Amino acid sequence: MFESLRALFKKPEPYKTPLPEADAQHAMGALLVRVAKADKTVLFEEIKVIDQVLSKRYGLNPVEASKMRASCQLLESEMPDTEEMTELMKDTISVEEKEATLIALWSVVYADGVKHAHEDALLHQIEALLGVSPERAIELQAAAQS
Template sequence: MLEKLLARLHLADPPQTPMPPADAQHALGALLVRVAKADKTYLFSEIHEIDHLLADLYALNPVEAARMRAQCEKLEAAMPDTTDLAHILKAGIRETEKEAFVRALWAVARADGVRHASERQVVALASEALGMAPERAEALRETG
């Protein structure tokens, strides 16, 4: 009986989020998700910050940003290596954009109000793969 009701409401088969292309925009989004999940939690404050950053960086409205984040969540789950994501990002951005993207990673790490070593480690791996010196990445944490 419940199955029939769910089928009528079309809740039995929720729509699937498609796998996004492995481009720089989605790689950054996946890295933002990875930072948020690094401490084994994924809080609303982190999701809100990711949506806000994606909207600002790519001129998206709130619905488009949330849709992009959902795609990035799927990409993040499919790509276990943080450095692979960072290399995709590096290949598709200009040198002048690196600092803004590392600042975005730090913004998500700060979003829940708690500093976690696991989040710091993800940002360090990503910034290193982007070719940024660890000292510079740390300095961006303080200025972001």
């Protein structure tokens, strides 16, 4: 009986949103979020670019893109290792998709009008992990600025 009474006053476990599937799409979205967070401030402009990238890349409407971004934010917070996220993509996407991903990542960096050293270092790490040459990476970075 005492246990029944205790159960009445026990604080319920908080609801925890389940992690999305760790696939190439969500890994790319998580990297977009990670890049936005690299300067310790996520601005509306960066969120807008992330949603636009997800919408265009995966044929999502604005609400679906926002929901996917939220899932990717959760995945990003649970996956502390950038290498791990990049590995999910490295062998499953084409060279063209890798390059489009890098352009999208640089677009997030430039969305707030300021490029920080942390963002620059993170992007160069991702470029290397995806196997993109430094020369091609410079071209992709320039494409994101235009």
